[in-house]
Amino acid sequence: MSTSTAPHTMTASNTTPASASATSAGFTPAPGHTPTVLITGCSSGFGLDAARLFLDRGWQVIATMRTPQPDLLPRSERLRILPLDVTREDSIEACLREAGPIDALVNNAGVGMLAPLEGTSLAAARELFQTNTLGTIAMTQAVLPQFRERRAGVVVNVTSAVTLKPLPLLSVYTASKVAVNAFTESVALELAPFDVRMRLVLPGRAPTTRFGANAQSRMGGSVPEAYASFVQSVFAGVPGTKALTTQSEDVAEAVWRAVTDVDAPMRIPAGADAVAMAG
Numbered sequence: 001m002s003t004s005t006a007p008h009t010m011t012a013s014n015t016t017p018a019s020a021s022a023t024s025a026g027f028t029p030a031p032g033h034t035p036t037v038l039i040t041g042c043s044s045g046f047g048l049d050a051a052r053l054f055l056d057r058g059w060q061v062i063a064t065m066r067t068p069q070p071d072l073l074p075r076s077e078r079l080r081i082l083p084l085d086v087t088r089e090d091s092i093e094a095c096l097r098e099a100g101p102i103d104a105l106v107n108n109a110g111v112g113m114l115a116p117l118e119g120t121s122l123a124a125a126r127e128l129f130q131t132n133t134l135g136t137i138a139m140t141q142a143v144l145p146q147f148r149e150r151r152a153g154v155v156v157n158v159t160s161a162v163t164l165k166p167l168p169l170l171s172v173y174t175a176s177k178v179a180v181n182a183f184t185e186s187v188a189l190e191l192a193p194f195d196v197r198m199r200l201v202l203p204g205r206a207p208t209t210r211f212g213a214n215a216q217s218r219m220g221g222s223v224p225e226a227y228a229s230f231v232q233s234v235f236a237g238v239p240g241t242k243a244l245t246t247q248s249e250d251v252a253e254a255v256w257r258a259v260t261d262v263d264a265p266m267r268i269p270a271g272a273d274a275v276a277m278a279g
Ligand SMILES: NC(=O)c1ccc[n+]([C@@H]2O[C@H](COP(=O)([O-])OP(=O)(O)OC[C@H]3O[C@@H](n4cnc5c(N)ncnc54)[C@H](OP(=O)(O)O)[C@@H]3O)[C@@H](O)[C@H]2O)c1
Pocket: 040, 041, 042, 043, 044, 045, 046, 047, 065, 066, 067, 084, 085, 086, 087, 108, 109, 110, 111, 112, 131, 135, 158, 159, 160, 161, 202, 203, 204, 205, 206, 207, 209, 210, 211, 212, 214
């Protein structure tokens, strides 16, 4: 359990990343300090793999889940699993109180939605923004006082490569993620004087996580008749198994880089398709 109040300092250096330690390019923990990362949405997919990777590399990990499942990750003295629903202020407050000081926040929790706009209720759009956009803003706001006071810390927001290119049936989802890109790049400017960093990870399409099924279920069978053949043609055009895709591990590595490499760019595409889209 992390009880340390002596945080790392982050300095630019040419150190080669050490794959099995908390020390990495540009990230120099203070002597005796094991840095702590808090990751949202660790019950599956990218969040679960990112938690695993930070544990493997010697960090203290606070893996948060709406419904904590203790057996998903290997047992470790450096692992804590805490309940967190990013849409609820009381849940955020309780989680951060329990977490204590942290060095990095990864806003990964998110939900998808695949539907024509005319088949999307405003209630569904609000719910999506509550998680993807306002959840990220709320979590960021909640950790900033400790980062600013310590003049150290990094917030990594997981958005999507769909923000790089307009795609049909993803209007509300893309809007929720583009908003996070703009939010992150703007707030990064006001945090730079306090040595607090913000970064974006933009994953490509990862068919192996639960995300696609969740997004499709949000169609709710409500495709208006006028869009039926269009929707069918979009599904028929979904790239086959040989197309470039993203693996969950690609995203975990990109998150690691975003947290530990002070020289990493603001936007880090994750996965072969995302890298291709970013040009
Ligand atoms: N997979 C893709 O193709 C893809 C591509 C680009 C970007 N992304 C983004 O990557 C992130 C992770 O996606 P993934 O593929 O790993 O999907 P996933 O397997 O569906 O995981 C999403 C995670 O978010 C959690 N979550 C949902 N609503 C939450 C809330 N209100 N509070 C806290 N946690 C919540 C889920 O928890 P529960 O188990 O409680 O639902 C789950 O742990 C998302 O932000 C997504 O938008 C995904």
